[in-house]
Amino acid sequence: MARVEFRNIRKEFVDDNKGTFTAVAGSDFVIHDKEFVVFVGPSGCGKTTSLRMIAGLERQTSGDILIGDRVVNNLHPKDRDIAMVFQDYALYPHMTIRENLSFGLKNLKKPKEYIEQKVSQAASILGLESMIDRKPRELSGGQRQRVAVGRAIVRDPQVFLFDEPLSNLDAKLRVQMRVELSELHKRLEATIVYVTHDQVEAMTLGERIVVMNNGIIQQIASPTELYANPQNMFVAGFIGSPPMNFIDVHKEGNVLRMEGGEFVIPDSMAAALSKYENEHLILGMRPEHITGEDIPVISSLDYTYSTKVQVVEHLGSENLVYFRVGNRTVTAKVHPETTGYPGMEKTFIFNFDKVHFFDPETEQRIDW
Amino acid sequence: MKSRSKVIMLIVASVILVVWSVLTIIPMYWMLIGSVQDTKSAASFIPKMIPDVLSVAPYERFFGKTNVMRWLFNSLLISTILTVTNVFLASLAGYAFAKLKFPGNKAVFWVLLSTMMIPAQVTLIPLYILMIDVFDLGNTYTAILLPGIVSVGNIFLMKQYMSSLPTSLIHAARIDACGEFGIFWKVILPMAKPGLAVLAIFTFVASWNDFFWPFLVTNSAEMRTIQVGLASFVYADTTDFGALMAGATVAALPMMILFFSLQRYFLQGITIGAVKG
Ligand SMILES: Nc1ncnc2c1ncn2[C@@H]1O[C@H](COP(=O)(O)OP(=O)(O)OP(=O)(O)O)[C@@H](O)[C@H]1O
Ligand SMILES: [Mg+2]
Numbered sequence: 001m002a003r004v005e006f007r008n009i010r011k012e013f014v015d016d017n018k019g020t021f022t023a024v025a026g027s028d029f030v031i032h033d034k035e036f037v038v039f040v041g042p043s044g045c046g047k048t049t050s051l052r053m054i055a056g057l058e059r060q061t062s063g064d065i066l067i068g069d070r071v072v073n074n075l076h077p078k079d080r081d082i083a084m085v086f087q088d089y090a091l092y093p094h095m096t097i098r099e100n101l102s103f104g105l106k107n108l109k110k111p112k113e114y115i116e117q118k119v120s121q122a123a124s125i126l127g128l129e130s131m132i133d134r135k136p137r138e139l140s141g142g143q144r145q146r147v148a149v150g151r152a153i154v155r156d157p158q159v160f161l162f163d164e165p166l167s168n169l170d171a172k173l174r175v176q177m178r179v180e181l182s183e184l185h186k187r188l189e190a191t192i193v194y195v196t197h198d199q200v201e202a203m204t205l206g207e208r209i210v211v212m213n214n215g216i217i218q219q220i221a222s223p224t225e226l227y228a229n230p231q232n233m234f235v236a237g238f239i240g241s242p243p244m245n246f247i248d249v250h251k252e253g254n255v256l257r258m259e260g261g262e263f264v265i266p267d268s269m270a271a272a273l274s275k276y277e278n279e280h281l282i283l284g285m286r287p288e289h290i291t292g293e294d295i296p297v298i299s300s301l302d303y304t305y306s307t308k309v310q311v312v313e314h315l316g317s318e319n320l321v322y323f324r325v326g327n328r329t330v331t332a333k334v335h336p337e338t339t340g341y342p343g344m345e346k347t348f349i350f351n352f353d354k355v356h357f358f359d360p361e362t363e364q365r366i367d368w
Numbered sequence: 369m370k371s372r373s374k375v376i377m378l379i380v381a382s383v384i385l386v387v388w389s390v391l392t393i394i395p396m397y398w399m400l401i402g403s404v405q406d407t408k409s410a411a412s413f414i415p416k417m418i419p420d421v422l423s424v425a426p427y428e429r430f431f432g433k434t435n436v437m438r439w440l441f442n443s444l445l446i447s448t449i450l451t452v453t454n455v456f457l458a459s460l461a462g463y464a465f466a467k468l469k470f471p472g473n474k475a476v477f478w479v480l481l482s483t484m485m486i487p488a489q490v491t492l493i494p495l496y497i498l499m500i501d502v503f504d505l506g507n508t509y510t511a512i513l514l515p516g517i518v519s520v521g522n523i524f525l526m527k528q529y530m531s532s533l534p535t536s537l538i539h540a541a542r543i544d545a546c547g548e549f550g551i552f553w554k555v556i557l558p559m560a561k562p563g564l565a566v567l568a569i570f571t572f573v574a575s576w577n578d579f580f581w582p583f584l585v586t587n588s589a590e591m592r593t594i595q596v597g598l599a600s601f602v603y604a605d606t607t608d609f610g611a612l613m614a615g616a617t618v619a620a621l622p623m624m625i626l627f628f629s630l631q632r633y634f635l636q637g638i639t640i641g642a643v644k645g
Contacts, residue, residue, distance in 0.1 A: 016474075057539050078545035090536035094558040104544035151544070 002068055002081075002158035002191045004031040004054055009063035011049050011215075023049045025215040026063075031208075036185050036192045038206030040199055041238070046215040047195040051161050054193060055084050067159060078108075083152035084161040087168065089144045091136040091151075097123075098132045101150050115154075122150040125187070142173045149181075153188070162194040166201065178204055199239055203227070211235050228354075233363040236284050236356060242320060245290070245330045246358070247283045251276045256283065259326040263303045263350070272368035273357060281366065284356035287320065287331040292338035293347040301352035309344045323348075399620070402613035403427065426610030430601075430618065433611070435589050439597035444622065446509065446593060447576040450516050454571040455564050457518035462526025463556055467538055477527070480520050492584075499585055511585040512593075516575060522567055529563035530556070565633030573623050594619045 011024040024046040031037045039047040052058040053065060056077035065072050072080050083104075091100050101122060105115045123129045126146040136144055145165060152160055165181075166174045182205060185192055196202055202209050203223045211218040211226065211234070218238075219231045230236035236244040249256040249263075254270045256263045265273075273281065291297045293304065310329070313320040314336065321332045321340045332348055340346055357366040397417075406423040430436060464470070465477045495515055505511035533556065541551045557564070579595045586592060592600075598619065601612040 052539075055539075055543060057542065077539075077543045082543070084540070084543050086536045086540060088534060088536055090534065090540040092537065092540075092555055092558075103541075103546070107545040107547075107550065151540075 003033050003066070004159055004191060004193065005029070005064075005066040006050075007064040007066070009050070009053060009065065010061045011046070011053060011058065012061045023215050024053070024060075027217055029210060029217065029220055031191060031193060034189050034191055036182075036194065036205060036207045038202040038209045039193065039195045039212060040197065040202035040206075040209055041212035041218075043197060045212040047197070047212060048163055050212075051084075051163055051193060051195050054080075054159070055082055055161055056080050057084075081158040082161055083155040083157040083159075085148045085152050085163065085165045087164040089136075089148040089168075091144060091147055093136055096133050096135055097128060097139070097147050097150075100136065100147055101154050104151065104155055118154040118156075122153040125153065125184075126150050141169055142177065145169060145177060149184070153184075158191060160188075160190050160192045162192065164196055165194075167196070167198070174201075181205060199241065203239070209239075211238060213238075229365070230284075230356070231365055233282065233284070233358045233365075236358070236365070240286060242287050242331045242333070244284045244286050244356070246328060247285070247325050247330065248280055248328070248360075249283045250278075250280055252278060258283070260307055261305045263352070265352070266301070269352075269368050273366060276359075276366075280360055282358040282360050282363075284358055285350060286354065287333035289351040289354050290330070290332035290334075291349045291351070292321070292332070292334045292340065293349055295335040295338045296349045297351060298349075299351045299353045301355075303350045303352060304347050305350055306345065306347045309340050309342055309346050311342055312340045321346075321348075396620075399613050399616050402609060403617045406610055423610075426608075426614040427618075429608060429611040430614040433600075435592065436594075436597065436615075438590055439592050439594040440618070442509075442592065443576055443594040443619070446512055446582070447572050447622075449513055450575040451568050451572045453513075453517045454519065454522050455568050458522035458526045458567060459530070459557065459560060459564060460552065461518070461523045462528075462530045463552055465523070465527040466530035467533075467535060467556075481524060484520050484524070496584060505585070507586050507588055507591050509591075512582050512591075515581065516578075519571075522571065525567060526560075526563065529560060533559055562633045565630045569626060569630055572626055576619075576623060 006027045006029050009024055009027045010022065013021045013023055015021060027050060039050060041047055049058060053060050054067070056072065056075060056079075060073070067080055067082065092103065095103065098119060101119045102115045105118060110118075119132075120129070123132055126149060128143070128146055128150060131139060131143060136147065139147065145168075148165065162181075166177050169177060178201060181194075194205060196205075203226075206223060208220060208222055209226055210220045213234050219226060219235045221229070223239075226235060226239050230239060230244070233246065237246070247258055249258045251257075251270075251273055254264050254267065256265055289297075296302070305325075307323045307325070309321055309323055311322040313322075317336065319334050319336050319338055319340065321334055321338070322329055323332070323346075324330065334340070357368060358364065359366055401417065401419060403426050404422045404424070405419045406421075406425045465473060499511045499514065500506045503511075505514070537555055537559070538551055541555045546554065577595060578593070579599075582593045583596045583599075586596070594615070598612060598615045601608045601615065
């Protein structure tokens with residue numbers, strides 16, 4: 001059993017000059033056994049701090065951390081049965097790859113044969129055999145990355161902790177390593193906690209994703225759930241690329257009025273939004289749910305909206321068309337053969353099947 | 369245009385370096401050349417730059433003096449011990465100040481640092497009284513060694529150096545079940561080698577060349593260091609210049625050996641930070 005649990009974890013840093021800074025503000029979650037969970041959020045949101053608290057490298061200000069069924073609050077990192085892969089790999093520069101891999105096991109006074117077996121096993125899983133007697137500086141970035149993972153594997157930990165392990169690799173290698181990590185997870189059958197600020201990495205790797213902002217957990221859900229049902233505007237805007245469009249609308253009965261147009265919504269939807277009668281609210285719509293009238297994607301609830309195209313980006317598989325609604329820029333992800341050029345007067349189809357509404361004050365999603 | 373100004377820069381730099389080298393080498397050459405000319409008479413104690421006759425007589429007179437080997441041994445012993453203690457303690461303290469969290473870390477460091485503002489001359493007499501009168505350590509190795517076991521300057525140097533080492537390695541080692549001293553010994557020290565080499569050379573040279581303190585706390589001939597001993601070639605009315613130069617040459621040898629054997633690290637240490645990665 002290797003679940004990881006946070007019970008109302010807070011972490012404050014006390015700085016002589018800047019006073020107290022809250023990096024993690026009351027986190028609660030359970031990571032299940034063998035689960036691959038990704039912490040994602042913008043820079044400085046407390047991902048690394050959370051991970052380091054699991055590792056025991058940073059002591060929480062308050063709250064309890066459980067690994068397996070043990071409260072590990074006061075346990076040294078070495079006693080927590082975890083292994084960590086660092087963003088800068090943190091390989092010991094003066095040791096060979098073999099020594100790097102075996103260092104932890106030696107410190108744990110494991111028998112020599114056991115260490116040798118573990119090291120060669122990890123080396124073969126990761127394809128490091130041919131460079132086992134080299135020093136880290138003689139390896140490429142991707143190879144160093146593998147050694148860092150290998151150092152974690154040999155430990156047979158209950159929980160693997162990854163802190164942005166791919167961020168120093170080039171784009172192509174990153175995709176390759178992503179696949180490898182995914183396979184590794186299946187093979188190792190271990191619990192993995194993975195930190196990244198890259199939402200694509202989070203979506204592709206995570207079985208569940210913990211979205212954080214400013215030290216506060218915004219939502220914990222599977223990638224599809226996160227994408228389909230973001231709980232608030234932060235999650236809606238953070239997950240998905242290009243991000244969700246937000247449009248200010250004013251509700252008057254069944255009419256949602258916006259700059260340059262209006263939508264007459266069905267009764268059921270209007271009823272769900274009744275609280276906002278004669279008030280503003282925010283409509284959220286993903287770029288792929290806005291298409292061009294010439295090559296539309298038809299759904300059960302479509303509205304048209306005509307406006308002037310600002311910019312068109314051709315991505316090959318699709319085009320991104322930008323236009324303005326009020327003071328916000330809206331992105332439509334359209335079929336690559338959809339016509340469009342800057343300045344063109346164009347009619348777009350808004351697909352309301354997947355529309356979201358948010359409270360402008362709390363930024364929480366309004367169910368309909 | 370650019371390459372021309374580069375060439376000029378190169379020429380200027382070369383000229384400065386050549387002049388500097390000559391200025392550094394001349395005294396050494398003088399010492400060497402003086403040590404192989406038998407200028408026993410005080411009248412001609414300025415040696416000829418190109419000697420007509422080479423002689424080993426000054427070396428014979430130098431080594432013929434009683435206690436010379438003892439002085440060399442004393443110097444070697446003291447400098448070695450001080451080098452080891454300084455390298456070990458300064459790196460240990462520097463590491464703690466740079467990387468470990470403990471209450472009062474900053475405060476203690478600043479107190480230490482502020483002691484560097486006090487000139488050595490000011491503390492010399494209290495230190496002397498402490499060693500000789502209070503601890504009654506006159507004419508002992510301990511008296512020579514104790515004040516120099518570790519210097520604040522070296523701690524400061526090491527703290528700066530240790531700060532530049534990546535903290536994630538310490539964390540990795542901690543997760544790798546390495547004890548706190550093991551982290552220092554097996555991870556930090558090997559990485560800090562260039563810095564340690566620089567520290568070792570500085571400390572060895574400084575304690576080898578130290579004249580005043582050993583002179584102050586020793587009074588018997590056997591307890592002299594070589595630098596103090598050399599002074600005994602200056603007699604009341606004359607100076608045995610040849611033997612003095614021979615002694616100085618012998619005394620310079622260990623430093624040369626040390627420097628050349630560690631120069632790889634030394635040059636690395638000086639350029640650290642200049643090139644990243
Ligand atoms: N040792 C520390 N002392 C003071 N503040 C700290 C310390 N460590 C982290 N912080 C602060 O806590 C906040 C969260 O840091 P953390 O490293 O967890 O961010 P992150 O989510 O991992 O960001 P990134 O994506 O940039 O790595 C940041 O604002 C950071 O400045
Ligand atoms: Mg981080």
